[in-house]
Amino acid sequence: MARFKAPRGTQDVLPIATPRWQYIEGKFxxxxxxxxxxxxRTPTFEETExxxxxxxxxxxxxxxxxxxxxxxxxRSITLRPEGTAPAVRAYLEHNIGADLPVAxxxxxxxxxxxxxxxxxxxREHNQFGVEMIGSGEPSADVEVISLAxxxxxxxxLSGIELRLNSLGGPEDRPVYREALRKYAxxxxxxLCPECQVRYEKNxxxxxxxxxxxxxxxxxxxxxxxEFLCDECRAHFETVQRxxxxxxxxxxxxxxxxxxxxxxxxxxxxxQTPLLxxxxxxxxxxxxxxxxxxxxxxxxxxxxxxxxxxxxxxxLERLNIELPAEPKPKVFVAAIGSEARAAAVKxxxxxxxxxxxxxxxxxxxxxxxxxxxxxxxxxEYVMIIGEDEVKQSVVTVRDMAxxxxxxxxxxxxxxxxxLDRVAGIADNSHA
RNA sequence: GCGGGUGUAGCUCAGCAGGUUAGAGCGUCAGGUUGUGGCCCUGAAGGCCGAGAGUUCAAGUCUCUUCACUCGCCCCA
Numbered sequence: 001m002a003r004f005k006a007p008r009g010t011q012d013v014l015p016i017a018t019p020r021w022q023y024i025e026g027k028f029x030x031x032x033x034x035x036x037x038x039x040x041r042t043p044t045f046e047e048t049e050x051x052x053x054x055x056x057x058x059x060x061x062x063x064x065x066x067x068x069x070x071x072x073x074x075r076s077i078t079l080r081p082e083g084t085a086p087a088v089r090a091y092l093e094h095n096i097g098a099d100l101p102v103a104x105x106x107x108x109x110x111x112x113x114x115x116x117x118x119x120x121x122x123r124e125h126n127q128f129g130v131e132m133i134g135s136g137e138p139s140a141d142v143e144v145i146s147l148a149x150x151x152x153x154x155x156x157l158s159g160i161e162l163r164l165n166s167l168g169g170p171e172d173r174p175v176y177r178e179a180l181r182k183y184a185x186x187x188x189x190x191l192c193p194e195c196q197v198r199y200e201k202n203x204x205x206x207x208x209x210x211x212x213x214x215x216x217x218x219x220x221x222x223x224x225x226e227f228l229c230d231e232c233r234a235h236f237e238t239v240q241r242x243x244x245x246x247x248x249x250x251x252x253x254x255x256x257x258x259x260x261x262x263x264x265x266x267x268x269x270x271q272t273p274l275l276x277x278x279x280x281x282x283x284x285x286x287x288x289x290x291x292x293x294x295x296x297x298x299x300x301x302x303x304x305x306x307x308x309x310x311x312x313x314x315l316e317r318l319n320i321e322l323p324a325e326p327k328p329k330v331f332v333a334a335i336g337s338e339a340r341a342a343a344v345k346x347x348x349x350x351x352x353x354x355x356x357x358x359x360x361x362x363x364x365x366x367x368x369x370x371x372x373x374x375x376x377x378x379e380y381v382m383i384i385g386e387d388e389v390k391q392s393v394v395t396v397r398d399m400a401x402x403x404x405x406x407x408x409x410x411x412x413x414x415x416x417x418l419d420r421v422a423g424i425a426d427n428s429h430a
Numbered sequence: 431g432c433g434g435g436u437g438u439a440g441c442u443c444a445g446c447a448g449g450u451u452a453g454a455g456c457g458u459c460a461g462g463u464u465g466u467g468g469c470c471c472u473g474a475a476g477g478c479c480g481a482g483a484g485u486u487c488a489a490g491u492c493u494c495u496u497c498a499c500u501c502g503c504c505c506c507a
Contacts, residue, residue, distance in 0.1 A: 005480095008498070060505060064431085082507090111507070116431075119500070120507085127507060210431050210504045259506060269507095280507060307507030335465055366465050374467040385465055399467070 009123025020312060020322040024155060025108055028128045031151045037106040037130055042086040044110060048076040054085040054290055056261025058202040065113040079112035083129040083305055091133055092296045102134040120278030126308035136288060136300030138238035141266045144302055148282050149248050152270060156320050161271045165256035166236040167224045169264055170289055176227040177203050183221050190217060208259050223254035232265055239266055262287040274317040275310055282306040328358040331373035335366050335385035343384050353413040382412060
């Protein structure tokens with residue numbers, strides 16, 4: 001039994017699985033490039049205040065899910081619980097906005113939240129994310145949403161549902177806030193203590209309370225979309241019409257409010273029916289006030305975060321085939337110590353030619369080496385024994401054809417490259 | 431944060447009402463005679479029965495605690 005275990009809510013991604021991760025990450029990068037998004041890499045941790053100010057003091061994330069600690073210099077540091085604020089911080093710190101009219105950024109990174117783990121929910125998870133900073137046009141919403149859509153469909157996902165809502169702009173928010181207060185006024189005293197605070201400070205957050213009673217009371221509360229100003233309504237409608245025009249189907253969800261304070265106007269999630277309660281694979285929206293709140297000029301922006309673990313789980317549940325581990329082309333087997341030396345040299349030569357090659361490093365019998373070669377899925381086994389060393393040749397065996405022949409020691413790589421299977425098969429004397 | 435389930439070899443699981451040295455399949459390793467794989471056969475290694483405490487003459491098996499995983503609800507990616 002292992003003495004140490006990975007901390008609760010974390011997991012090891014083992015070699016059998018890493019090719020799948022590499023594949024979807026590659027796909028994401030490919031599509032981001034297609035859309036003109038450029039990669040940004042930000043630190044794993046930031047000043048705590050970056051998150052408390054943007055995500056919101058009363059959100060679940062800030063109140064109970066952050067990994068916060070004081071470093072040796074006395075600074076309050078937090079492992080990033082989301083990717084947007086760090087990207088915006090970097091955007092401002094390096095004045096990226098001065099470079100191009102719209103900054104289109106993407107990232108791949110780890111996210112940390114202290115939550116109760118479940119399938120599809122971890123304390124450390126990975127997100128692909130995109131941020132488009134500097135455009136308030138509906139076309140920007142469409143750009144970001146269609147990128148996510150294209151990425152998900154490129155993996156062969158089906159059954160994913162896009163849900164949309166609009167929270168309204170900074171002008172509408174106070175109106176909606178008041179409406180919510182008015183709605184809740186008759187039963188404030190029945191709300192949980194936490195919600196009574198929310199009622200005062202941030203009524204919107206009452207909507208994601210976990211207490212059963214609060215949820216009942218607020219079930220029929222008005223949604224933000226009922227209070228949009230004309231401009232916001234027009235914006236939202238343009239987004240919808242454009243998506244329709246692109247054949248991207250969606251459903252409107254008036255209850256969709258998102259658990260982070262910084263969202264404004266358009267918000268969206270992509271949901272899968274396959275992950276139970278962890279059905280949200282990708283979520284995002286506009287955050288038109290964040291740049292300004294962090295000390296920059298008024299700059300509209302939007303983006304999304306996409307859960308890599310959830311994506312992989314969904315793909316697995318759909319039985320979508322993803323790449324497996326690569327196999328060596330050649331396995332070099334050696335018999336005896338003299339041959340071993342020649343094998344080391346041969347391995348080096350093969351690899352210099354770019355031929356993926358493996359060998360045995362435990363000094364076992366030829367039979368065992370053959371078994372190993374088979375298990376690793378090598379196409380060819382090159383055998384070197386006393387005879388081969390004497391004659392300066394190697395015996396090359398085509399594993400699938402079960403045929404073998406001898407090739408000059410200094411010409412193996414070329415032989416493999418040039419005449420391949422056919423050449424070996426033709427000259428075989430197996 | 432709330433409610434349920436599970437925890438025995440690397441993996442998937444047995445283990446009958448608590449009773450001697452804890453099992454299977456797969457995997458691993460070694461053999462089945464001279465330097466050759468996939469099938470088959472033989473053998474071997476590998477388990478503080480998640481951890482801690484308790485009940486008992488005796489606990490993998492009962493009780494409690496704890497840790498972890500898992501399912502549902504909520505929130506989130």
